[in-house]
Every structure is written in C-alpha cells, then in structure tokens.
Amino acid sequence: MDPAMARTGKWTPDEDKHLKNAISRYGDKNSEAIAALVPGRTKGQCHQRWHSTLVSNQDPAGKQTIDEDKK
Numbered sequence: 001m002d003p004a005m006a007r008t009g010k011w012t013p014d015e016d017k018h019l020k021n022a023i024s025r026y027g028d029k030n031s032e033a034i035a036a037l038v039p040g041r042t043k044g045q046c047h048q049r050w051h052s053t054l055v056s057n058q059d060p061a062g063k064q065t066i067d068e069d070k071k
Helices: 013-026 031-036 043-057 066-070
Strands: none
Touching: 013 031, 013 043, 031 043
C-alpha cells in the first residue's frame, strides 16, 4: 500500500477484524502480508494498531479478555 493512499483516522470494527485475522494467520512479524489483508491501511498503521491498542486488550497468554468475550 502506498502510504499516500492510506486511510487515516479512526479504525473501524471491520478493519480491526481484518487485522486480527491477519495476525492470527501470519503472526505479528510479517508486516507486508498483514497489511495486504487490511484494505486501506499501511504496514506501519497495522503494526501500530496491533501493538498499541489491540494486543493491550489481551492477557499475556494471548487469550481474549472478559470484555472481548462479551463483545
């Protein structure tokens, strides 16, 4: 994804779902493959979103939190 063409602003629930699916498929190290599965977002945006927001909502073992289970 060309950074000039990337979406900016708030992530949608659908984008988060795509990101979680990509991480589960490729792990959190394959930035190119992950970003390819999240339309409109760059590898840097995906990395930032995963590490600063989504992974902090999980316990250290990688299991969903009670709040995520309720959603």
